[in-house]
Amino acid sequence: MLLWFHGNGGNISYELDGLARMHRAGLASFIFDYRGYGQSTGQPSEAGVYRDARAAYEYAVNGLGVPPELLVLFGRSLGGAVAADLALQVPARAIILDGAFTSVGEMANYHYRWLPGTGRYAHKFDTAGKLAQIAMPKLIIHGENDRVVPFTMGQRLFESAPPPKEFYPIPGAGHEDTMQVGGQEYARRVRKFVERAKWVESSR
Secondary structure (H helix, E strand, O other): OEEEEOOOOOOHHHHHHHHHHHHHOOOOEEEOOOOOOOOOOOOOOHHHHHHHHHHHHHHHHHHOOOOHHHOEEEEEOHHHHHHHHHHOOOOOOEEEEEOOOOOHHHHHHHHOOOOOOHHHHOOOOOHHHHHOOOOOOEEEEEEOOOOOOOHHHHHHHHHHOOOOEEEEEEOOOOOOOHHHHHHHHHHHHHHHHHHHOOOOOOOO
């Protein structure tokens, strides 16, 4: 099962096409909205979305009865940072990041170079730093034409991650259309990665 973490610019409804694609590929998914997203109440914060992710994991394992060795953390964009944080806390079969950034600080430096002091955010949503500490199998997916999170960030995430790891660049894909552009090959790559991923008892 994919435990699905969506990006900052959407909610559950934005992922319906992707959920259907994964379902057709034979992969079940469990998705939720962070606090302040969709119809979830509250105000979003870094600590808050991390707590929401942990609660969703606990529900999948204890409420739905999904063993950790069959649970794959699947994060898109901001959700990649959320998945990486959770992977440091709990066991899972593998982690997949699609269009994830290295850190909020580096994103600010990339988009707003002209603003002074953007680097002060460098240690928030530190996906790269956390990924470097994760032992479970990792698949990094990134669109080569991504104008929101540059392709180089996907490359750097892959470089920072210890093995076992795979990198899946998608020519012609931007930030939000990797599944559509990748098509059946995207679904095949994800399914095969999940099948190959070997359970690591000490996944963190």
